[in-house]
Amino acid sequence: MIKRLLSKFKRKKSKAVKVQPENLTQAISELTATVESKLGPVARAYSFTQVFKTFILFGGFLTAILINWKTDTLEINKPKYVAQIMLEGEMTDAGGGSGYNLAKEIQRANKDVSASAIMLIVNSGGGSPVQGETAYTFLKKYTSIPIENRKPIYVSIQAICASACYQAISPADRIYAHKSSMVGSIGVKMESWDFTDLAERLGVKKTILTSVEKKVIIDPFKKLNLEDEQLLKESLMTPMHDNFVLSVLEARKNKLTKDSDLFNGMVWLGEDAKKKGLVDEISSTIEVENELMEITGTKNAKSVSAQGFSISRLVGGFL
Incomplete structure (x- = not known):
């Protein structure tokens, strides 16, 4: 019996043995x-x-x-519309600069085939001369193009448009103001505090070390002498004021009157600003909006802003 079991085991085991390949x-x-x-x-x-x-x-x-x-x-x-661009508050150099951003928004609206006209709604007391000059230069170049080859650009002044704000918008095709709008202030100013008397009373002293004489020409703890004051006017303020005046004269050309007080830094209300040629007409913002829609044959006006991020535009532009 044991022999039979062993013989079966051997037979089963032999079945599991693989045949070696011949070659x-x-x-x-x-x-x-x-x-x-x-x-x-x-x-x-x-x-x-x-x-x-x-x-x-x-x-x-x-x-x-x-x-x-x-x-x-x-x-x-999409339907045609009047593109409205806002300029509000102080014109600063922060975030690229108010003048730079205004120019970019005008440029964007001009490229929009659905925008029939551009309307600037401004309410600014001015600010950085550089930003006023930046917007002025762009707008002057834009309006030098024949009106047939570009969009008309109108300005509606609300409460105020003074100093750098007025320089920025002066080359527009048409400038409108309300009767109570304040317009002008064509001039340059520099500010400096004088804490010398207060510091003396408090016993506070400040030591200033410079490698050159005029490095600290304005300092609140240093009295501004007549020589330095004259130097600032001749070297900075007068040339800056002259540039401002030339910009306005070039932009408004024959529209301005020859009043001797036109560039004395005064601000005028709407009617007086019109008489001096600083604005073209007295009209409210809604009236300017309706006029632009009428002359361009559009039925809508809307505020425009910087275009947001779009995956479709990103991929489409890449392709």
């Missing part, structure tokens, strides 16, 4: 078959993943193209 070709063939049987499902899964990823990527690009095309189509076919 190298047969060995390679068997190895290939084994690899395919083990890695086939993995390879198929990997291939499916790659196809799926490719499909998603292609689909994404196709969708972006279609969205961009649809957006551009809507931009072209």
Whole structure:
């Protein structure tokens, strides 16, 4: 009985013994078959993943193209409107600068095929001479283009447009103001505090060391002498004022009167500003808006701002 069991075990064991390949070709063939049987499902899964990823990527690009095309189509076919741009508060050099940002918004509105005209609504007491000059230079170049080849640009002054604000908008096609609007202040000013008497009473002293004589010409703890005051006027304030005056004269040309007090820094109300040629007409903001819509044949006016981020435009522009 034991012999019979051993003989069966030997027969079963012999079935599990693999036959050795007779040559190298047969060995390679068997190895290939084994690899395919083990890695086939993995390879198929990997291939499916790659196809799926490719499909998603292609689909994404196709969708972006279609969205961009649809957006551009809507931009072209959307109703015409008057683009309104605001200039409010002090003109500062922060964030690129008020004048720079104003110029960019005008440039953007001019490129918008749906914008029929540009309307600046201003309410600013002035500020940085550099920002006033920046906006003036851009606007002067823009309005030098024949009106047939660009959009008309009108200005509506609300409470005030003075100093750098007026320099910035002076080259516009038309300038309107309310009767109570304050316009003008064509001039330059510099400010300095004098704390010398207060510091002396409090026993406070400040030591200033400079490598050159005029490095600290204005300091609140140092009295400004007549020589330095005259130097500041001749070197800075007078040339800056002259540039301001020349800008306004060039922008308004024959519209200005020859009043001797025109450039003395005074601010005038709307009617007086019109008499002096600083504004063209007395009209409210809503009336200017309606006039622009009428002459351009549009029925809508809206405020415009910087264009936001858009994936469709980004991809579309890249493609």
